[in-house]
Amino acid sequence: MKQQKQHSSALSVKRNAAFTLIELLVVIAIIGVLVGLLLPAVQQAREAARRASCVNNLKQIGVGLHNFNSSHEHFPSGVMCGGSSPPGGTAVAEMGKHGGWAWSAFILDFCDHQSLADDLQVGKSRVWHDNQQSGRSLIGFYLCPSDAAPTENKERVRWVGAGTSAGTSNYVGNAGTKPIKNTVGVPNSHCAHDDSPENKAAARDYYTGVLFSRSSITMAQITDGTSSTILVGERDYSSNQHGDHEASNWIGALGAGWHTEPFHYNWVTIFDEANSNLQINDYDATNPTNTPDCWPTSGCGNPYGVTDADSWSSQHPGGAQFVLCDGSVRFLMETISESVFADLCNRRDGDVLTEF
Numbered sequence: 001m002k003q004q005k006q007h008s009s010a011l012s013v014k015r016n017a018a019f020t021l022i023e024l025l026v027v028i029a030i031i032g033v034l035v036g037l038l039l040p041a042v043q044q045a046r047e048a049a050r051r052a053s054c055v056n057n058l059k060q061i062g063v064g065l066h067n068f069n070s071s072h073e074h075f076p077s078g079v080m081c082g083g084s085s086p087p088g089g090t091a092v093a094e095m096g097k098h099g100g101w102a103w104s105a106f107i108l109d110f111c112d113h114q115s116l117a118d119d120l121q122v123g124k125s126r127v128w129h130d131n132q133q134s135g136r137s138l139i140g141f142y143l144c145p146s147d148a149a150p151t152e153n154k155e156r157v158r159w160v161g162a163g164t165s166a167g168t169s170n171y172v173g174n175a176g177t178k179p180i181k182n183t184v185g186v187p188n189s190h191c192a193h194d195d196s197p198e199n200k201a202a203a204r205d206y207y208t209g210v211l212f213s214r215s216s217i218t219m220a221q222i223t224d225g226t227s228s229t230i231l232v233g234e235r236d237y238s239s240n241q242h243g244d245h246e247a248s249n250w251i252g253a254l255g256a257g258w259h260t261e262p263f264h265y266n267w268v269t270i271f272d273e274a275n276s277n278l279q280i281n282d283y284d285a286t287n288p289t290n291t292p293d294c295w296p297t298s299g300c301g302n303p304y305g306v307t308d309a310d311s312w313s314s315q316h317p318g319g320a321q322f323v324l325c326d327g328s329v330r331f332l333m334e335t336i337s338e339s340v341f342a343d344l345c346n347r348r349d350g351d352v353l354t355e356f
Helices: 002-017 021-072 114-120 197-206 261-266 338-345
Strands: 079-081 100-102 166-169 171-177 230-234 268-271 319-324 329-333
Touching (some): 021 329
Parallel strands (some): 171 268
8 A cells, every 4th residue: 555655656746747738838938939039139140240241351352452553553444445446247245355354353463363363364365255264253252241142143244145154243333423424525435445645534524433434543533532432332133122233243344345334334333313323222112213223224214224223232231331442441321311422422522521
């Protein structure tokens, strides 16, 4: 009888040690709440790490551009198109002698990519015909980790032909603010002209930024100050919020030694204050005054892409990152005043900004 009581007591202890169904549900609910609280923090930590990596990318780009400036006493061309106007009927891939090399290719040998620069023969070889494989190379500091862009861009080379691609870049140069068309008698394409002093002077008058077609801007020509003038900024690949930008490529105009002005928005961009062309995370399809910032530009309501050409954009919450002409990197909020942003894009408007 005593043994039976001891056995019954042991069973009772075992029963008391088990979880009831209600207790189990409460524990699961608590774990769910904790996970719900921690997940945003984890995502924020990941984005903070990606944003820090993007800052490092822009710092490296800034160092490369400054090293180029130290070596050549001017910043590189936004895109350096070779040759002159194409003869009638000539295929795009045959136009020009050297093709349109981008600023991002010119600084490779100043950014620990000397071997790739030597292989490409930047400025000497034909961009596409001579560099089809090397031009697809993945260059880490040209990719923003917050943007899930493909490492090979098949969209920004579409004028070369089907099946082509080039290494993707999430960073484009500042060509300035949109000028009043033809006010200085400069045609749409500066790529069709030689490097005469007259043509270079006309281009400097036409563009208010630092990196544009056949540019060679010096520090002294950034009269608003290097700490208040944008040098390079972000462009994402695609977003449901503000259109498909298709980012850019880092090598240049593949095989084309001549092309019209809208196409060189591939590597540089012009800020159009009148048309709200700054699209960070603020595109509103219900607002007709806020034009889509997308590629191809013909899908934006303007077949020539001058008004609706791609500007800066980002996958970072709340804004985008830029490297200024002094080499510093700044995160600009999507709520920035368009007039302030226009001042940042203009190297010589006389509006010197101390805070932004």
